[in-house]
Amino acid sequence: MxxxxxxxxxxxxxxxxxxxxxxxxxxxxxxxxxxxxxxxxxxxxxxxxxxxxxxxxxxxxxxxxxxxxxxxxxxxxxxxxxxxxxxxxxxxxxxxxxxxxxxxxxxxxxxxxxxxxxxxxxxxxxxxxxxxxxxxxxxGHVCVNVDTTWFDKEGIKPPATLADLTDPTYAGLFVTPGASTSSVGMSFLLSTIAEYGDEGWQEYWTDLLANDTLVVDGWEDAYYGDFTQGGGKGARPIVVSYDSSPAFTVADGKSSTAALLDTCFRQxxxxxxxxxxxxxxxxxxxxxxxxxxxxxxxxxxxxxxxxxxxxxxxxxxxxxxAVQPTAPLSVSPADIAANREQWLSEWTDVITR
Missing domain, CATH: 3.40.190.10 (Periplasmic binding protein-like II)
Incomplete structure (x- = not known):
């Protein structure tokens, strides 16, 4: 990690x-x-x-x-x-x-x-x-995080699952590090493979990109550059980060972010x-x-x-x-070792279409 x-x-x-x-x-x-x-x-x-x-x-x-x-x-x-x-x-x-x-x-x-x-x-x-x-x-767990203050202000219910991220309600709101350039991004890719299987994850990513998901190089780029709670001028209130991230956005006894525990991949x-x-x-x-x-x-x-x-x-x-998921997504180390390069090649093909 x-x-x-x-x-x-x-x-x-x-x-x-x-x-x-x-x-x-x-x-x-x-x-x-x-x-x-x-x-x-x-x-x-x-x-x-x-x-x-x-x-x-x-x-x-x-x-x-x-x-x-x-x-x-x-x-x-x-x-x-x-x-x-x-x-x-x-x-x-x-x-x-x-x-x-x-x-x-x-x-x-x-x-x-x-x-x-x-x-x-x-x-x-x-x-x-x-x-x-x-x-x-x-x-630790890599999870999708949301800016709860942004969603409260906009009067929009935040997403809760991986499937929600493809909903037009959240078009243009999600940023993730790339799987080929970030260990965090690779974990997010693995979470989608665990959720949708080898036959379905490519279609899921196609839907994500059609919903104007932004893919950047690294976690720092996503969190501190594009995320609305990253401390800069980001414009996207949904980001791939960690289950522990909300513990570091606490002010006046309340966190301004939350991890979506149904999206988490265990590391x-x-x-x-x-x-x-x-x-x-x-x-x-x-x-x-x-x-x-x-x-x-x-x-x-x-x-x-x-x-x-x-x-x-x-x-x-x-x-x-920093609440940990009770049923995190997982892929066995043996499956990862056997398929990593093929998955990354297929993922690259999807995001570069």
Missing amino acids: ALSSALLLALSGCSTMGGEDPEPTASEPTSSAAGEVGGEVVLVTHESFNLPKKLVKAFEAESGIDLVTRAAGDGGTLTAKLSLTKDNPTGDLAFGVDNTFASRPLDEGVFATYEPTLPPGAADYALDEGADKLTPIDV VEYAGVLSGAANPQGAQAVIDWLLSDEVQAALPTAMYVFPVSGSVEVPADWATY
Whole structure:
């Protein structure tokens, strides 16, 4: 879930949640990671990885580990680089491979086996295949968002479903990032494939475009450039964003936006020990740390995502305004791996007609 670097910079000033370190729990390093732990551990991740420096320094002081982070572009670029360097890994572990990209590195043997003790609820996000190699760390959902204040002012009922977006009532009101240029846009494409199937999604996109849907390069372009609540001079009150976005448009105890929960596609980010890691025990300890209450509680304000752990609380605004879907749309990692290039080619054909 490689989020906008500009957005993350805006969020990075938020302090980490929690106070003193809790007593050791099941999410502390397990026996498989115990023993000689320390030294340098290189974490290969996407460019949006962002945890509070105070939290990182506390982990380093307690574990004796020197954590070095190497960014490798967005989630797709990260996954491709991990596969290309599988025989000579550039780090000890990776974080940021998500369920839309997981099949390729798993099939190519990029990750070594490691199964930490998961915190409550985290097993719900484990992969059906590869759970012994990739550990769920965070979850988020790409959803259509609406500017509720705009619809209230205009006296128009906002859309609620994907089908609604093709209704003439909403002609010229919707903007989305492109699937070929944005991970958010790719997730939206996958949501339409999940909803309409391999035989129907192209027709749905044809209808979307006929309803004057605007396709732009990236999420920042859509949200901050064209969306009416993006802070600029946008003219479109419907945008593809995240289920957590409404928590960041709160003023006077009310959010000016809402996520349409029937349109959401789930993204889970994973961490895994790289095969051939120079410090595999240190890598395991980092994964255990990513599952700890301290890190899980910091994820919302640090990386704009939900924790996979059910034992930590999200910020108050998130609990009220960042509502997660109960039945998100999904496509299996295996189906994505098998069909991604064909789907993107077909999608490009549709939008360029």
